[in-house]
Amino acid sequence: MLFKVEMTVRLPATMPAAEADALKKTEREVAQGLMRDGTWRHLWRVAGRYANVSIFDVDSVEQLHQLLSGLPLFPYMDVEVVPLCRHPSSIRDDDR
Numbered sequence: 001m002l003f004k005v006e007m008t009v010r011l012p013a014t015m016p017a018a019e020a021d022a023l024k025k026t027e028r029e030v031a032q033g034l035m036r037d038g039t040w041r042h043l044w045r046v047a048g049r050y051a052n053v054s055i056f057d058v059d060s061v062e063q064l065h066q067l068l069s070g071l072p073l074f075p076y077m078d079v080e081v082v083p084l085c086r087h088p089s090s091i092r093d094d095d096r
């Protein structure tokens with residue numbers, strides 16, 4: 001099942017830089033692990049914002065929730081999830 005997920009990160013201005021840097025580093029490691037195993041298919045920066053648009057390939061909504069809520073930056077994110085299905089006009093065979 002494919003989902004478009006938009007994550008907007010809102011770190012508190014009062015958070016010490018070292019704590020923010022450590023969270024971002026751990027987030028990157030987790031994200032890259034999920035990209036390697038094919039679960040986190042795409043990760044795009046939204047230009048001009050501390051936000052990303054991602055495509056996840058998961059087995060269930062529960063798996064997606066578990067994954068998103070386990071991200072190190074999750075407590076500081078607004079998350080919007082949109083379910084996706086194949087477009088009948090698509091000629092790609094890797095979008096199902």
Ligand SMILES: O=C(O)CC1=CCC(=O)O1
Nearest residue numbers: 009027028031050051052
């Ligand atoms: O920077 C972001 O948009 C949040 C994030 C997701 C994966 C990652 O490494 O950072």
